Amino acid sequence: MTNLPKLEDWNAPWEHEGEEIDPTKAKSFAYSLKSKIQELEGRVTERDSALSTYKEAEAAAAQAKLSDTERLETQLAELRAKGEAGDTQLARANDLLQVRLDKGLTEAEVKRISGDTLEELLADADEFLKLVPRKEGVEEEVEDEPNPARRAPQAKFRTPGDPRSAEGADTSVDAYLAKRAGQSSWLG
Numbered sequence: 001m002t003n004l005p006k007l008e009d010w011n012a013p014w015e016h017e018g019e020e021i022d023p024t025k026a027k028s029f030a031y032s033l034k035s036k037i038q039e040l041e042g043r044v045t046e047r048d049s050a051l052s053t054y055k056e057a058e059a060a061a062a063q064a065k066l067s068d069t070e071r072l073e074t075q076l077a078e079l080r081a082k083g084e085a086g087d088t089q090l091a092r093a094n095d096l097l098q099v100r101l102d103k104g105l106t107e108a109e110v111k112r113i114s115g116d117t118l119e120e121l122l123a124d125a126d127e128f129l130k131l132v133p134r135k136e137g138v139e140e141e142v143e144d145e146p147n148p149a150r151r152a153p154q155a156k157f158r159t160p161g162d163p164r165s166a167e168g169a170d171t172s173v174d175a176y177l178a179k180r181a182g183q184s185s186w187l188g
Contacts, residue, residue: 099125 004010012021012029095118100110103125113128115121 095121103129105129 012026096110096113098118099105099113099121100107102122105113105125105128109128109132110125113121113124115124
């Protein structure tokens, strides 16, 4: 794009040939200028609209990022709180186990101990032991084998030919039938 000269130095298109102003040429020239102005104004409007749309989309993306960041920060804080709560529960269980081992308490007795720190738990365990008489050498009951009354019955029925039958026993079908033939039937 070239710069326009000063108005005094500028010649209209019809003045190049030394002609006088022709109204038709002047009207045509003015019309083309006006149409170029409208075209350029349209381009400016389109670019302004596109720029506005871009800025809105950029702001929405920044807001979405900010929202995601805030959401992730909230989730991180929640997970940290859960982790700290889990650590607290684990530390408490560890302290109770330590008291149980140090003082020789049973699991049921340890449940009666209260305190927030290991020192408080140990002090309460000492107080508990002063109040509750204990026999020396009494250990917590541990069942090595399950109670036979609670055990599921085991079938001892064996079929002929069962490899789990007593060793040396004749487990053939013929031996079984011969044995049954020698027994009396209740029918008769």
